[in-house]
Amino acid sequence: xxxxxxxxxxxxxxxxxxxxxxxxxxxxxxxxxxxxxxxxxxxxxxxxxxxxxxxxxxxxxxxxxxxxxxxxxxxxxxxxxxxxxxxxxxxxxxxxxxxxxxxxxxxxxxxxxxxx
Amino acid sequence: xxxxxxxxxxxxxxxxxxxxxxxxxxxxxxxxxxxxxxxxxxxxxxxxxxxxxxxxxxxxxxxxxxxxxxxxxxxxxxxxxxxxxxxxxxxxxxxxxxxxxxxxxxxxxxxx
Numbered sequence: 001x002x003x004x005x006x007x008x009x010x011x012x013x014x015x016x017x018x019x020x021x022x023x024x025x026x027x028x029x030x031x032x033x034x035x036x037x038x039x040x041x042x043x044x045x046x047x048x049x050x051x052x053x054x055x056x057x058x059x060x061x062x063x064x065x066x067x068x069x070x071x072x073x074x075x076x077x078x079x080x081x082x083x084x085x086x087x088x089x090x091x092x093x094x095x096x097x098x099x100x101x102x103x104x105x106x107x108x109x110x111x112x113x114x115x116x
Numbered sequence: 117x118x119x120x121x122x123x124x125x126x127x128x129x130x131x132x133x134x135x136x137x138x139x140x141x142x143x144x145x146x147x148x149x150x151x152x153x154x155x156x157x158x159x160x161x162x163x164x165x166x167x168x169x170x171x172x173x174x175x176x177x178x179x180x181x182x183x184x185x186x187x188x189x190x191x192x193x194x195x196x197x198x199x200x201x202x203x204x205x206x207x208x209x210x211x212x213x214x215x216x217x218x219x220x221x222x223x224x225x226x227x228x
Contacts, residue, residue, distance in 0.1 A: 042203045042219050042220050043218045045217060048215060050213060091158060103164045105216065106161070109157070109158055110158055
């Protein structure tokens, strides 16, 4: 088990471009979360999946953001028409649905996005 | 709405004890977490409290009072490697599922 992985680790893009990030959770983890974190702040909740179902989505998430988890395994987060304010670390986390570790979210290393 | 407050920064001495407080206001409370985050790294889980009382895990302990909307993280026998941000997070249960709200974090500086 290699933990949660995210790709790419860094992304630099120009304003107005679309970007897509990928998250591979720990295998057999049913729950998957996306967060955004800026310097000096805690992670900000974006969205949550249980298997392939997107059960919760932050109202802070504009229509430019979309996330999918089509087969209940890996997930993608797409940002359309990026803005400079989208520059942040995008973190993915996963947790099992049941068991003694079901309360623990295991975070990936994050994708750092810079929008020029 | 949700609101989580914790001090911005704290400084303590190696070998000492430090207590990091967290107060919260939320609906549908379903647990409180503490995470440690070193600069440039992802958060790592430290503790989870859903019932009132103290949970001890090695040098780290976490306390919860649901009626007061209050928690603290206690770090004993501080080591230099404990210098990090400590994030208080509250999980809410909504009709759609769960949502975890993080505080801004407390940056702890451990000095020799």
